[in-house]
Amino acid sequence: MSEAMINALRTSQAADGGWGAYPGAGSTVECTALALMALEAGAPDAAGETGRAVDWLTARQNEDGGWPVEDGVRESAWVTTLAVMALARRTGVEDRALHGTEWILAERAAQVSWRVRLREFLRGSQVVELDFSLNGWPWATGTFSWVEPTVYALLALKRAAGAGANRRARARIEEAQAMLLDRTCPGGGWNYGNKRVLDVDLEPYPDTTALVLLALQDASHGPAIDDGFRALDRLIDARASGLALALGALARRAWQHDPRPWTARLAARFDETAFLGETRSIAFGVMAVAPRSNPFLLPQA
Amino acid sequence: MTDRRAFLRTAAAVSVTPALVRCAPDAPSPEPWTAAARRKPERSAVAVLAATAYDGRLVDTVRRGIDLFRLDVRGRRVVLKPNFVEYDPQGAVNTHPMLIAATIEAFRSLGALDVVVAEGPGHRRDNEYILTASGLHDTLRDTGARYIDLNMDAARAMEPASRYTPLRRLHIAETVAGADLLVSMPKMKTHHWAGVTLSLKNMFGIMPGSIYGWPKNVLHYAGIEQSILDINATLDMPRFNIVDGIIGMEGNGPIQGVPRRSGVLVFGSDPVAVDAAAARLMGIEPRRVWYLAQADRFLGNIAEDRIEQRGESLELFAQDYDLHESMLRLRPARHSASG
Numbered sequence: 001m002s003e004a005m006i007n008a009l010r011t012s013q014a015a016d017g018g019w020g021a022y023p024g025a026g027s028t029v030e031c032t033a034l035a036l037m038a039l040e041a042g043a044p045d046a047a048g049e050t051g052r053a054v055d056w057l058t059a060r061q062n063e064d065g066g067w068p069v070e071d072g073v074r075e076s077a078w079v080t081t082l083a084v085m086a087l088a089r090r091t092g093v094e095d096r097a098l099h100g101t102e103w104i105l106a107e108r109a110a111q112v113s114w115r116v117r118l119r120e121f122l123r124g125s126q127v128v129e130l131d132f133s134l135n136g137w138p139w140a141t142g143t144f145s146w147v148e149p150t151v152y153a154l155l156a157l158k159r160a161a162g163a164g165a166n167r168r169a170r171a172r173i174e175e176a177q178a179m180l181l182d183r184t185c186p187g188g189g190w191n192y193g194n195k196r197v198l199d200v201d202l203e204p205y206p207d208t209t210a211l212v213l214l215a216l217q218d219a220s221h222g223p224a225i226d227d228g229f230r231a232l233d234r235l236i237d238a239r240a241s242g243l244a245l246a247l248g249a250l251a252r253r254a255w256q257h258d259p260r261p262w263t264a265r266l267a268a269r270f271d272e273t274a275f276l277g278e279t280r281s282i283a284f285g286v287m288a289v290a291p292r293s294n295p296f297l298l299p300q301a
Numbered sequence: 302m303t304d305r306r307a308f309l310r311t312a313a314a315v316s317v318t319p320a321l322v323r324c325a326p327d328a329p330s331p332e333p334w335t336a337a338a339r340r341k342p343e344r345s346a347v348a349v350l351a352a353t354a355y356d357g358r359l360v361d362t363v364r365r366g367i368d369l370f371r372l373d374v375r376g377r378r379v380v381l382k383p384n385f386v387e388y389d390p391q392g393a394v395n396t397h398p399m400l401i402a403a404t405i406e407a408f409r410s411l412g413a414l415d416v417v418v419a420e421g422p423g424h425r426r427d428n429e430y431i432l433t434a435s436g437l438h439d440t441l442r443d444t445g446a447r448y449i450d451l452n453m454d455a456a457r458a459m460e461p462a463s464r465y466t467p468l469r470r471l472h473i474a475e476t477v478a479g480a481d482l483l484v485s486m487p488k489m490k491t492h493h494w495a496g497v498t499l500s501l502k503n504m505f506g507i508m509p510g511s512i513y514g515w516p517k518n519v520l521h522y523a524g525i526e527q528s529i530l531d532i533n534a535t536l537d538m539p540r541f542n543i544v545d546g547i548i549g550m551e552g553n554g555p556i557q558g559v560p561r562r563s564g565v566l567v568f569g570s571d572p573v574a575v576d577a578a579a580a581r582l583m584g585i586e587p588r589r590v591w592y593l594a595q596a597d598r599f600l601g602n603i604a605e606d607r608i609e610q611r612g613e614s615l616e617l618f619a620q621d622y623d624l625h626e627s628m629l630r631l632r633p634a635r636h637s638a639s640g
Binding site: 020021022025026028030031069070072073077079110115138139140142143144146148149191192197198200205206207239241242243244273275276278280281 | 424425426427428429430432433434450453454455456458472493509510511512513514515516518519521522524553557625
């Protein structure tokens with residue numbers, strides 16, 4: 001089932017060894033890390049491609065341990081999380097992953113800006129209804145915590161540190177998990193990270209809902225998980241994309257729910273749209289259907 | 302409980318910081334923009350054309366609007382930048398795909414070498430969802446136009462041409478930075494933080510999310526209105542603007558507002574003048590929108606006596622859009638006087 005998606009990934013690897021957002025686009029850390037993880041899960045005979053991808057990634061690690069988004073941008077950023085996920089537990093680059101893990105632990109989101117606090121104070125109620133004391137990870141250093149970078153940071157820390165996570169890592173993990181639960185949309189599920197703004201409830205998205213369910217797969221089961229899966233069912237039934245189906249199926253695998261209804265639709269959807277050629281969606285698609293595990297599926301306790 | 306007066310004193314002190322940054326000793330002039338960024342023309346022109354529906358007649362209307370400005374796009378690479386910050390089935394959030402299709406056809410008929418549609422949605426990363434749900438995917442298929450996800454586009458680092466934010470570099474999507482003509486195609490909407498979101502604010506979508514985030518939080522921390530100014534000051538390619546005001550959005554825009562029919566398209570090369578006209582169409586005094594008032598100092602014109610009105614009379618289409626309670630101060634003086 002995943003052959004077509006795997007072939008799409010293999011044929012879209014750039015000459016430099018990385019992957020871009022779509023065939024022909026410049027290589028980025030996010031797409032290269034995701035394609036690497038996908039091929040390792042779905043194509044055991046792709047050692048040549050994955051080896052070049054590892055080389056591409058390791059050549060771009062900054063001295064501070066983090067990775068920049070792409071060539072031409074210097075600052076280490078959120079994509080460090082995905083590079084760590086791709087490289088952790090890989091023989092020969094353990095020190096790279098460890099250094100990246102240290103960058104992730106050092107990266108903290110900023111407190112909410114003074115403009116927002118002033119606006120809220122003058123208004124007399126919260127403009128954005130969140131617990132601002134809970135810290136996750138930002139997209140860019142010096143800004144606020146959002147759902148997706150927090151999910152990747154959690155998965156990277158859990159994969160890299162595993163059961164041996166030190167006290168500092170465990171504290172960050174616990175706080176970030178609480179942050180994600182605080183960001184749950186009314187009725188269940190998650191969007192980019194705001195649940196209620198200016199007294200209006202915001203809707204969840206399928207892709208970010210599935211990502212949070214992946215991040216919390218080893219956390220204790222609770223109502224937010226059930227509500228999240230109900231929201232995911234509703235959203236995917238209403239309109240499914242390749243990305244939503246792929247991440248939804250991965251989340252189902254992580255929680256030992258049957259992913260087959262969505263993996264079947266995933267294949268049909270790829271036939272129909274080829275996921276617009278987007279590396280990210282195709283990589284998640286491969287990881288959703290490949291029988292081997294991947295870094296988005298944590299070992300069962 | 303925080304003492305309100307003490308809090309306001311602290312906030313005021315904090316608010317001085319950006320001003321200090323702007324007045325750094327190496328600043329070329331007391332004004333927060335470079336000489337290159339000063340492109341305010343003596344006079345600007347704006348065209349307002351009636352358009353009652355999203356249908357096949359739009360091709361003629363758009364062509365007529367472009368012809369009023371005698372744009373020469375022969376052999377040029379034209380980048381259309383609509384607004385797809387989010388998808389909303391009510392149709393008031395996004396630039397309508399029918400208008401985009403009509404614009405593609407109009408520019409092609411004028412001899413453009415290539416017309417691409419490019420956007421970096423502010424909230425969602427799922428392009429397949431946004432494009433298929435909104436109908437833009439069908440438009441792209443029917444017209445054969447390419448779509449570029451600016452959130453994942455290569456970035457060109459540029460030094461800001463104005464210093465309203467503390468940002469020392471702006472990363473502009475390469476597709477836009479390399480365009481021969483950039484066409485901003487916003488939806489005509491109110492905005493609960495900035496007052497209005499039109500041609501200028503629409504440029505948030507050219508800043509790659511991979512660098513600025515989803516939402517583009519780096520720009521929020523730098524100041525939404527200040528970022529609007531720095532981004533637009535830094536864009537030095539030829540520009541054109543087409544505002545989709547056939548159905549606009551009032552109230553709690555740019556996403557949770559309510560559709561409002563205005564039946565109008567607004568055209569022009571000066572994005573400041575176009576936005577001023579669109580603001581007036583929504584019953585908003587452009588000089589009360591802080592970033593428009595600042596833009597009037599160096600980027601373009603908002604004064605009515607400096608804007609030549611082409612097409613139809615703006616007054617014919619002007620309505621008072623409902624405003625979020627925090628934006629009622631944007632009403633013209635006649636509203637304030639009557640309470």
